[in-house]
Amino acid sequence: MTNSRSLPRSRYVQALLASTALISAGASQAQTDTGPSGARSDVVEEIVVRGTARRFRPDEQTSATGLNLSLVETPQAITVITPEMLRGIGASSAYEATDLVPNVQRSGYGFGLQQVVMRGIFNLSRRVNSIQLGNRLGSIRSYAVDRLEIVRGPATAIYGVTGGFGGEINSILKTPRSDFGFQAGIELGSYDSSQYTFDITGPIAGSDSFSGRVVGLYEEYDLPLDIEGLSFPNYQSMGLASVSWDLSGQTTLRASWYHQERNVDPWDGGALIDNGDGTLSLPNVDPEQWYFSHPDQSTERTEWDFAIVELEHDFNNGMYATTKIAWDQYDHDLEYFYPFGSFGAYGLADDEVYIYSYDVERSGERLTFSQSLGGDFEMSGREHQFFAALEYNDDQEPNRFELLNSFFQGFGAMDWFTDGVFDGQPRFSGGTPFLPIAVDRETLFGVRQVQLTESEDLKLSLQLLLRPNDKLQLLLGALYHDNNTVDTLPINAGAALDPPRVTETDFKETVYRFGATYEVSDGGETVNDARVYYSYSEGFQPQILIDSDGIGLSAPQDMTQHEMGIKAEFFDGAVGASLAIFDYEITNIAVRNSFLGGFGGFGIFALAGTQEATGAEFEIAGEVLPGWSVLANYAYMDAEIIDPNNVSGTPPRTTPEHSGAIMSTYEFLEGSMEGLRLGALWKVSGDYTFATARNQERLGTAPEDGSHTRFDINASYAPVSGALEGFEFYLNWVNVFDEDILVSKQGHPGFGIMFIDQQRVTGGVRYSFK
Numbered sequence: 081m082t083n084s085r086s087l088p089r090s091r092y093v094q095a096l097l098a099s100t101a102l103i104s105a106g107a108s109q110a111q112t113d114t115g116p117s118g119a120r121s122d123v124v125e126e127i128v129v130r131g132t133a134r135r136f137r138p139d140e141q142t143s144a145t146g147l148n149l150s151l152v153e154t155p156q157a158i159t160v161i162t163p164e165m166l167r168g169i170g171a172s173s174a175y176e177a178t179d180l181v182p183n184v185q186r187s188g189y190g191f192g193l194q195q196v197v198m199r200g201i202f203n204l205s206r207r208v209n210s211i212q213l214g215n216r217l218g219s220i221r222s223y224a225v226d227r228l229e230i231v232r233g234p235a236t237a238i239y240g241v242t243g244g245f246g247g248e249i250n251s252i253l254k255t256p257r258s259d260f261g262f263q264a265g266i267e268l269g270s271y272d273s274s275q276y277t278f279d280i281t282g283p284i285a286g287s288d289s290f291s292g293r294v295v296g297l298y299e300e301y302d303l304p305l306d307i308e309g310l311s312f313p314n315y316q317s318m319g320l321a322s323v324s325w326d327l328s329g330q331t332t333l334r335a336s337w338y339h340q341e342r343n344v345d346p347w348d349g350g351a352l353i354d355n356g357d358g359t360l361s362l363p364n365v366d367p368e369q370w371y372f373s374h375p376d377q378s379t380e381r382t383e384w385d386f387a388i389v390e391l392e393h394d395f396n397n398g399m400y401a402t403t404k405i406a407w408d409q410y411d412h413d414l415e416y417f418y419p420f421g422s423f424g425a426y427g428l429a430d431d432e433v434y435i436y437s438y439d440v441e442r443s444g445e446r447l448t449f450s451q452s453l454g455g456d457f458e459m460s461g462r463e464h465q466f467f468a469a470l471e472y473n474d475d476q477e478p479n480r481f482e483l484l485n486s487f488f489q490g491f492g493a494m495d496w497f498t499d500g501v502f503d504g505q506p507r508f509s510g511g512t513p514f515l516p517i518a519v520d521r522e523t524l525f526g527v528r529q530v531q532l533t534e535s536e537d538l539k540l541s542l543q544l545l546l547r548p549n550d551k552l553q554l555l556l557g558a559l560y561h562d563n564n565t566v567d568t569l570p571i572n573a574g575a576a577l578d579p580p581r582v583t584e585t586d587f588k589e590t591v592y593r594f595g596a597t598y599e600v601s602d603g604g605e606t607v608n609d610a611r612v613y614y615s616y617s618e619g620f621q622p623q624i625l626i627d628s629d630g631i632g633l634s635a636p637q638d639m640t641q642h643e644m645g646i647k648a649e650f651f652d653g654a655v656g657a658s659l660a661i662f663d664y665e666i667t668n669i670a671v672r673n674s675f676l677g678g679f680g681g682f683g684i685f686a687l688a689g690t691q692e693a694t695g696a697e698f699e700i701a702g703e704v705l706p707g708w709s710v711l712a713n714y715a716y717m718d719a720e721i722i723d724p725n726n727v728s729g730t731p732p733r734t735t736p737e738h739s740g741a742i743m744s745t746y747e748f749l750e751g752s753m754e755g756l757r758l759g760a761l762w763k764v765s766g767d768y769t770f771a772t773a774r775n776q777e778r779l780g781t782a783p784e785d786g787s788h789t790r791f792d793i794n795a796s797y798a799p800v801s802g803a804l805e806g807f808e809f810y811l812n813w814v815n816v817f818d819e820d821i822l823v824s825k826q827g828h829p830g831f832g833i834m835f836i837d838q839q840r841v842t843g844g845v846r847y848s849f850k
Contacts, residue, residue, distance in 0.1 A: 145467065145543055145545075145555065145557070146452065146454065146467040146469060146541075146543055147454065147465050147466075147467045147543055147545050147555075148454070148465065149545070151647065151656060151658075152609050152610075152611055152647040152648065152649050152656065153553065153597060153611065154597075154613075154647075155553075155555055155595030155596060155597050155613035155614065155615045156231060156232075156233055156235075156595065156613075156615050156617075156643065157231075157232040157233060157643065157645065157658065157660040157662075157697055158229065158230065158231050158232065159180065159181045159182075159229075159230045159232070159699065160227055160228070160229050160230075161174075161177050161180055161181075161227060161228040161229075161230065162227050163222070163225070163226070163227070164709075165177070165180055165711065165743070166222045166225075166228075167796075167810075168743060168745055168759055168761075168794060169743065169761055169792065169794065169812070170792075170794065170812035170814065170842060171222055172221060172222055172223075173194070173218070173219035173220065173221055173222055174196075174206070174219040174220070174222070174228050174230070174249045174251060175189065175194040175196060175218075175219050176222075177222070177228060178196060179741045179743075179761065179763050180711055180713070180741065180743065181230050181232070181699075181713065182232075182697040182698065182699050182713035182714060182715035182739070182740070183198065183199050183200075183232060183695060183697050183715035183717055183739070184196065184197070184198050184199075184230065184232070184247070185197045185734050185735065185736070185739070185765070185768075186823070186836065187202070187733065187734035187823045187824065187825055188348065188349070188823045188824070188825030188832060188834045188836060189348070189825070189834075189836075190346050190347050190348025190349070190825065190832075190834065191346050191348045191380075191414070191825070191832075193216060193217065193218075193825075194218055194219060195734075195825050195826075196249070197246070197732070197733075197734045197735055198232060198244065198246030198247040199232060199233065199245075199246040199247065199662070199664075199693065199695060199717070199719075200246065200691070200693050200695075200717060200719035200731075200732040200735040201244065201245045201246030201666075201691075201732065202246070203244040203246050203247060203248075203249065205244055205248075205249075206218075206219055206220070206249055206251070207248060207249065207250040207251065208220055208250075208251050208253060208338070208386055208388070208406075209250075209251075209252060209253055209336075209388055209390070209404070209406075210250055210404075210450075211386075211388065211404065211406040211408075211448050211450065212448075212473075213384075213386065213408055213410075214408050214409070214410065214444050214445070214446035214475070214479070215384055215408070215410040215412070215442070215444060217382050217384065217410060217412055217442075218340070218342075218382070218384075219249070219251070220251040220253070220338065220340075221297055221318045221340065223277055223279070223295065223297050223318070224253060224254055224295050224297075224318060224320040224338060225251045225252060225253060225254065226252045226253060226254045226255065227252050228249065228250070228251055228252070229248075229249075229250040229252065230247060230248070230249050230250075231247050231248040231250070232246070232247040232660070232697065233246075233247055233615075233617060233641055233643055233662060233664075234246075234247075234617045234618070234619035234639055234641055234664075235247070235248045235617075245619050245621070245637075245639050245664075245666060253320065253322070253336055253338065254279070254281075254293060254295060254320065254322070255293065255322055255324060255334060255336075256281050256282075256291035256292050256293040256322050256323060256324040256334075257281045257282065257291060257293070258282075258283060258288075258291050259282060259283075259850070260281070260282035260283070260849075260850075261279070261280070261281045261282060261848070261849065261850050262278075262279070262280045262281075262847075262848065262849045262850075263277070263278065263279045263280075263846055263847065263848040263849075264277065264278040264279075264846070264847055265277045265278075265844055265845060265846035265847070266844055266845060267842055267843065267844030268842070268843060268844065269301075269840060269841055269842030269843065270304075270839070270840035270841050270842065271301055271302040271303065271304055271305075271840065272300070272301060272302045272311075273299065273300065273301035273302070273840075273842065274299065274300050274301070275297065275298070275299035275300075275844070276297070276298050276299070277295075277296065277297045277846075278294075278295070278296050279293070279294075279295045279296075280293070280294050280295075281293035281294075284323070288326075289325060289326040289327070290323070290324070290325055290326075291323070291324050292321075292322065292323045292324070293320070293321070293322045293323075294319075294320070294321050294322075295318075295319065295320040295321075296317075296318065296319050296320075297316075297317065297318040297319075298315075298316075298317045298318075299315070299316050299317075300313065300314065300315055301313075301314050302314065303345055303347055303371075304367070304368065304835075304838040304840065305347075305368050305369065305370075305371055306368035306369065307368070307369055307371065307497045307502060308499065308502060308504070309502075309504045310375050310497075311375070312345050312347070312375055314342070314343070314344040314345060315342065315343045315344070316340075316341070316342040316343075316344065317340070317341055317342075318338075318339070318340045319338070319339045319340075320336065320337070320338050320339075321336070321337050322334065322335065322336040322337075323335055330393060330394045330395070330396075331391070331392070331393045331394075332390075332391075332392045332393075333389070333390070333391050333392075334389070334390045334391075334392075335387075335388070335389045335390075336387065336388050336390075337385070337386070337387045338385065338386040338387070339383075339384075339385050339386075340382075340383075340384055340385075341381075341382060341383040341384075342380070342381070342382050343379065343380070343381050344379075344380050345373070345375070345378045345379065345380070345416070346373075346378065346379070346380035346414055346416050347371060347373060347378065347416075347834075348418070348825055348831070348832050348834055349370060349372075349825065349831075349832055349833045349834025349835065350363065350370055350372050350419050350421070350423075350433070350494070350831070350833050350834070351363075351419050351420070351421030351422045351423055351433055351829060351830050351831055351833055352421065352422045352423070352770060352771075352782060352783075352829040352830075352833055353422055353423045353424060353430075354421070354422040354423060354424040354425040355424075356424065358781060359781045359783075360422055360770070360771070360781060360782045360783060360829050361783055361785075362770070362783060362785055362786070362822055362833075363423070363494065363822075363833070365494065365495075366498065367820055367835035367838055368838070369495075369497045369498045369499075370834070370835060371497050372417065372418065372419040372433070372435065372492050373416045373417040373418065374416075374417055374506055374514055374515075374516055375506075376516045377415065377416070377417075377516040377517060378415075378416040378417065379413075379414070379415055379416065380412070380413070380414045380416070381411075381412070381413045381414075382410070382411070382412045382413075383410070383411050384408065384409065384410035384411070385407075385408060385409050385410075386406070386407075386408040387406065387407045387408070388404060388405070388406040388407075389404070389405045389406075390402065390403070390404050391403040391404075395455070397455070398455050398456050399453065399454065399455030399456070400453075400454055400455055401451075401452065401453045401454075402450075402451075402452045403450070403451050404448070404449070404450040404451075405447075405448070405449055405450075406447070406448040406449075406450070407445075407446070407447050407448075407476075408445070408446055409443075409444065409445040409446070409476075409477075410442070410443060410444055411442075411443045412440070412441065412442040412443065413440075413441050414438070414439065414440045414441075415437075415438070415439045415521060416437075416438055417435050417436065417437055417438065417489060418435070418436060418438050418831050419433040419434065419435055419492055419830075419831055420433060420434040420435075420436055420830050420831055421433035421434070421829070421830045421831070422829045422830055423494055425830070428491065429491075429509070431493050431494040431495065432491045432492065432493055432494075432509055433491070433492050433494075433830075434488060434491065434492070435488070435489045435490050435491065435492045435508070435514070436486045436487065436488055436489060437484070437486055437487045437489060437517070437521070437525065438484075438486055439483070439484035439521050439522070439525065440481070440482065440483055440484075441480070441481075441482040442479070442480065442481055442482075443477070443479070443480045444475065444477060444478070444479035444480065445475065445476040445477040446473060446474070446475050446476060447473070447474050447476050448471065448472070448473045449471070449472045450469065450470070450471045450472075451469070451470045451471075452467065452468065452469040452470075453467075453468050453469075454466060454467035454468070459546075462547050462548070462549075463547065464544065464545060464546050464547055465544070465545040466542070466543065466544050466545070467542070467543040468541070468542050468543075469539075469540075469541045469542075470538075470539070470540055471537070471538075471539045472537065472538050472539075473535070473536070473537040474535075474536050474537075475533075475534045475535050475536070478532035478533060478534040478568070479532070479533040479534070479535075480530070480531075480532055481529070481530070481531045481532075481533070482527060482529070482530050482531075483527070483528045483529045483530075484521060484522055484525040484526065484527055484528055485525045485526050485527070485528040485574060486525075486528075487524075487525055489508070489514070490508030490509070490512060490514060491508050491509040491510070492508065492509070492514075493508075493509050496508075496509075526574060527571050527574070528571075528573065528574050529569070529571055529572050529573070530569070530570050530571040530572075531567060531568070531569055532567070532568040532569075532570070533565065533566070533567050533568075534565070534566045534568075535563065535564070535565040535566075536563070536564045536565075537561070537562070537563050538561070538562040538563075539559060539560070539561050539562075540559070540560045541557065541558065541559040541560075542557065542558055542559075543555065543556070543557040544556045544557070550599075551598055551599040551600075551602075552596065552597070552598050552599075553596065553597045553598075554594075554595070554596050555593070555594065555595035555596065555597075555615070556593075556594060557592065557593040557594075557595075558590060558591070558592050558593075559590065559591050560588070560589075560590045561587070561588070561589050561590075561591075562587075562588050563585075563586065563587050563588075563622070564584070564585070564586050565584070565585045565586075565622075566582065566583070566584050566585075567582070567583045567584075567585075568580050568581070568582050569581040569582075585622060587622055587636065589620050589636065591618040591619065591620060592616075592618055593615065593616060593617045593618065594615065594616045595613065595614065595615040595616070596613060596614050596615075597611045597612070597613040598611060598612050598613070599611050600612055600646075601648070606650055606651065607648055607649075607650055608649045608650060608651070608652060608653060609648065609649045610646065610647070610648035610649075611646065611647055611648075612644070612645070612646045613644065613645055613646070613647065614642075614643070614644045615641075615642075615643045615644075616640070616641070616642055616643075617639075617640070617641045617643070618638075618639065618640055618641075619638070619639035619640075619641070620636040620637065620638050620639065621636055621637045621639075622636045623635065623636065623637060623668075635668055636668065637666055637667065637668045637669060638666070638667050638668055639664060639665070639666045639667075640664065640665055641662060641663070641664035642662065642663050642664070643660055643661065643662040643663075644660075644661055644662075645658060645659050645660035645661060646658065646659050647659075650702070651702075651703075651704075654702050654703045654704075655700065655701070655702030655703065655704055656700070656701055656702055657698075657699065657700040657701075658697075658698070658699055658700075659696070659697070659698045660696065660697045660698075661694075661695070661696045662693075662694070662695055662696075662697075663693070663694045663695075664692070664693050665690060665691070665692050666690060666691040666692075667690050668689075669688075669689030669690060669691060669721070669723075688723070689721060689722065689723050690721070690722045691719065691720070691721045691722070691732065692719065692720060692722065693717065693718065693719035693720075694718045694719075695715065695716055695717040695718065695719070696715070696716045697713070697714070697715045697716075698713060698714045698715075699711070699712065699713040699714075700712050700713075706749060707746055707747040707748065707749045708744070708745070708746045708747075709744070709745050709746075709747075710742070710743070710744050710745075711741075711742075711743040711744075712740070712741065712742040712743070713740055713741055714738075714739075714740035715738070715739050715740060716737065716738060717735055717736065717737055717738075717739075718737065719731055719732050719735055720732075721772070730769060730772070731768065731769050731784070732769075732772075733768065733769050733770060733771060733772060733824050733827040734768050734769075734823050734824060735768055735769075736765045736766035736767060736768045736786075736787070737766050737767075738764075738765075738766040739764060739765045739766060740763075740764050741761065741762065741763045741764070742761070742762045743759065743760070743761045744759060744760055744761075745757055745758065745759030745760075745794075746758055746759070754800050755797055755798040755799055755800045756795070756796075756797045757795065757796045757797070757798075758793075758794075758795050759793065759794045759795070760791065760792065760793045760794070761790075761791070761792040761793075761794075762789070762790075762791055762792075763789070763790040763791075763792075764788075764789050765786070765787060765788050765789075766787050767784045767785050767786055767787045768784065768785075768786050769782055769783075769784050769824075770782040770783060770785070770786070770822075770823075770824040770827075770829065770833065771824060771827055771828060771829045772827040772828075782824075782829050785822075786821070786822055786823065788819050788820075788821045789819060790814075790815050790817075790819050790821065790837055791815070791816045791817055792812070792813060792814045792815065792816060793812075793813050793816055794810070794811065794812045794813070795810065795811050796808055796809065796810035796811070797809050797810075806847055806848055806849055807845060807846070807847050808845065808846045808847075808848065809843075809844075809845050810843065810844055810845075810846070811841070811842070811843040812841070812842050812843070813839075813840075813841045814837060814839065814840050814841075815837050815838060815839040815840070816839070818839045819837075820835060821835060821836050821837050822834070822835055822836075823836055
């Protein structure tokens, strides 16, 4: 069930269908009122040319294989999201774009992180131009992105150990254009939000070979809360600068620098409710008053930079080479208070939790070098393709993690910020004022732990695409990964270690992949291309654990996945569809070893856990009629984590068995309503669990709940002539029926239980000159 003040679910479907029918009816009227009938054939031709299929649905990718393959040729599930799609739903980053991707869920934010679940596996890593960032503190802003490529399933055979088991999110930055372009915009919305953007590109000093681009964004907003007398100001900014030099018709040198910083409240919700009988339940509260920190001392300050130099060269023989040198650094400082429950647990009153301080500092700096070579080659009288890559990563500064001791502040109540209870001064249960800490927090609390992690990586990969005949393509891939990681603990459990505790981990692993596609339809009038495919992928992730004898062991988690499906393109590539069925197993998951006898010690684990999943994903995207674009997806997921402490198995958190979404937009391409675009998004999710098996074993059985349905609408108008030509006016209304959507950010019932996707309305205007 869900806590919702919405209309019945059928109304969502009716609203989406009715809006589409209304748009289509209006389109028919507008397109028949076009003037003399003698111009009818010219008008029809013009409509086809001015459709939005190519902008709405791309047909190529680079993230899944490194090879020059179209989406329909790639033997793995992959979704490419364009700026057109991002603008349609008002998504500011990859985190907010997950509605458009089957089996990818967002699971909360705050605490400096954005949690994304891909095929039942949490994915915190982010890539920019295929280079992994050295931090997990957020996503590239969509305004700086040319497109997002989201690979579902392991891509370890191309990215190595940093490749996530559940998939990859790769942000491709905007690049300079050779022609002049300018855009500036302002957006205002709910919770006192305001955003200002600009994007300028073109030749430098009139040169035919030099071009540049500068992109900027600044925004302010409050948290989605409504507490009398309190405000929660947040600030974020982003800048991208890029220059490109065409050294020749075959060689391009490009340098880009991306900077992002934010000063925000790291608010991340509350806790579940302990029912007193070994079970837990969701809170039934007002999302706008679900807050447990102190607004005057709840801050996250993050600053990070990413710079990359890319040299691309096309050889006369059809081969191509790319050299990349990338640098990124980050600084992160977090201080806030958080609730620790569940409500009513540990002998507390039914509506009480503990309130603790939490302070973390993170920093790091990394340098990456990548060299790749690809192209076509002939063998046995047929043309094939290869892609070989070398990547070297080295931490220029150790990744530093500093954690202060967490101190108990008092008891918080579930309703302490609600109307009629809150009197302008946050108070603990019993009426004691909840005051900011007036002295330096590090001096007062002391340092609990300092961890320095320094890593060096070498990865070598080779991908081959063989074409035995005109219909069959075989993909063979292998990656060798050599890693050395040194963890140093100068302070642990509040005590300085002399000498510091040093743990060094080395691994050398080779993983393989295999894929095959077979063309079942080619060149039909409606179905232009259809292919069935199969893929086998391997993955691994290193981990260090303490066994029952207190001995540190290094043993990677291992993954194998089988996937098969069919992909097709329709109407001259305007529409694409795919169906994927997959099955995977992850072994060597670390679990607490209490099942081995006795109680087990704190932090003592064994390699006895597995995660298994079977799933199916369907998606279709494109321009089904001139001006009418649709993106729809559905996902089925049967996943469980098997732990000897919980032999029946538990689903991964925030992983519904059934989920799906439909996004539909219609743009009037002629007539009196030309330039008007109307759209809607319907998102549906089944129930999911709110805690990991390990936490449920210790703290109670968490509910499988949270099913929800969300309906969004959007509209824009871009006049095609007159004084307002070049302007675009737009409106986005998220969660029209005010559905309450709860997720578990950390998989722990005692904290991180938060509401997401609260109702909000934003509107703005952009001016573009091309």
